[in-house]
Amino acid sequence: MLVxxxxxxxxxxxxxVEGNTTCPRPDQVASRLGALxxxxxxxxxxxxxxxxxxxxxxxxxGGDLVVLLEGSTGDVLGTRRFSRSDACEDLAAAVAVSLAxxxxxxxxxxxxxxxxxxxxxxxxAADVQxxxxxxxxxxxxxxxxxxxxxxxxxxxxxxxxxDGVATAWLRLGASRNALRGEAEGMSRRELTVQGGKGExxxxxxxxxxxxxxxxxPDGAGAGWLRGFxxxxxxxxxxxxxxxxxxxxxxxxxxxxxxxxxAAWRHGSWGSWVELALSLWPIGHxxxxxxxxxxxxxLPALDVLLRVGAGWGAAR
Numbered sequence: 270m271l272v273x274x275x276x277x278x279x280x281x282x283x284x285x286v287e288g289n290t291t292c293p294r295p296d297q298v299a300s301r302l303g304a305l306x307x308x309x310x311x312x313x314x315x316x317x318x319x320x321x322x323x324x325x326x327x328x329x330x331g332g333d334l335v336v337l338l339e340g341s342t343g344d345v346l347g348t349r350r351f352s353r354s355d356a357c358e359d360l361a362a363a364v365a366v367s368l369a370x371x372x373x374x375x376x377x378x379x380x381x382x383x384x385x386x387x388x389x390x391x392x393x394a395a396d397v398q399x400x401x402x403x404x405x406x407x408x409x410x411x412x413x414x415x416x417x418x419x420x421x422x423x424x425x426x427x428x429x430x431x432d433g434v435a436t437a438w439l440r441l442g443a444s445r446n447a448l449r450g451e452a453e454g455m456s457r458r459e460l461t462v463q464g465g466k467g468e469x470x471x472x473x474x475x476x477x478x479x480x481x482x483x484x485x486p487d488g489a490g491a492g493w494l495r496g497f498x499x500x501x502x503x504x505x506x507x508x509x510x511x512x513x514x515x516x517x518x519x520x521x522x523x524x525x526x527x528x529x530x531a532a533w534r535h536g537s538w539g540s541w542v543e544l545a546l547s548l549w550p551i552g553h554x555x556x557x558x559x560x561x562x563x564x565x566x567l568p569a570l571d572v573l574l575r576v577g578a579g580w581g582a583a584r
Contacts (some may be wrong), residue, residue: 284372288327290334291484293361295327299364322454325368329353329443332412332537332584336364338371347371354536412538413438415579423458423568431456432573438479440584449497450474452524458554459510460565467555469567473547474552475499475526493583498527501547507555521528524549525526532583539583540576547571 286299323346326337334351351360351366414437422429432455440447453473459466477499484493505522528545553567 284368285324286327286368287324290327290329292357293327293334293364294432296321297357297361298325298327298368301361305369307363316500323372327364331409331442334360334364338368339474351403353557365426369498402543407444411440411509411581411582411584413579415539415577415582415583416558417540417541417543417575417577418575420543420574421571422575424570424572426460426566428458428460428568430571430573434577436577436579437583438582438584445481447479449499451499451501458568460567462555462565466510466511467507467565467567469555470503471503471505471522472502472526473501475501477526479530487505493532495530495532496528497530499525501526504551505553507553509555522549522553523550532582538578538580540578541582543575543577545573545575547573570582 284302286302287296288295313470323341324339326339326531328335330350332353334353336349336351338348340346349371351363351367353360354364380474389400414435417436419432419435421432423576432453434451434453437450451474453471453475455473457468457469457470477497479495479497480583482494482496486532488513503522503524504579505518505520507518507520524547526545526547526563528543530541532539532541547570549567551570552562552569555567
């Protein structure tokens with residue numbers, strides 16, 4: 270995720286709004302705040318104070334927007350938290366109104382008499398939550414889960430396959446990395462071997478990391494691109510079919526997977542499309558116990574295209 274810091278300095282109000290948020294952007298809040306604050310004629314003392322401006326910093330904390338207000342000496346005056354369920358413009362207006370009232374309490378140059386009506390109505394007061402001041406926002410864990418269906422084929426030995434995957438994610442704070450857990454079941458496949466055939470399938474568990482590579486500039490979550498890699502272990506089930514004596518084999522099969530996932534956010538829900546490669550480095554053969562000793566090697570590399578949806582899957 271490319272992080273762009275967008276500071277905006279309000280010269281009239283001597284309040285600096287900065288941060289790395291995209292919904293709302295710092296300049297949107299600064300514009301709204303500039304429309305609210307009307308600075309009276311300042312004398313030398315007031316002008317000297319304005320050179321050491323208060324600073325409002327915008328940060329994302331899970332599904333909330335956190336506003337941290339610092340004094341001119343760098344001391345933390347307090348923190349306020351806003352729900353990010355509203356449109357960016359409405360959220361910018363709500364933050365600006367809150368900052369304007371806040372400044373009337375901590376800055377002697379401003380009082381509520383200097384506040385002018387906003388250009389647009391602020392978000393409902395019920396969406397604004399006030400929390401006790403703290404030095405820095407605490408990192409909170411967010412999670413998501415969903416299911417996907419896929420179609421694909423082996424690359425080294427052509428063999429079509431379908432699968433179903435249940436996936437879960439755990440992200441700490443604003444980190445670009447998330448833990449990824451998988452549980453996958455694959456359809457049965459077959460190889461023809463000397464008049465009979467071998468049928469096999471894998472049941473798979475995987476654990477690894479997923480990392481955000483790019484994010485939409487509007488912050489809405491559309492078109493997020495993520496890369497992932499997992500270590501996997503499969504229960505390989507191989508059966509002989511059509512022979513005089515059919516044998517069955519069960520074995521643990523370690524492997525690895527990697528791919529790309531593009532996710533779209535729909536409120537608390539999300540949908541995605543992903544392309545995944547699965548590698549099974551330990552070779553397995555379907556062998557006919559006869560004089561010819563004919564054998565066929567099971568595929569070691571699968572590629573699948575999946576479509577999925579789930580709760581919190583695009584966070």
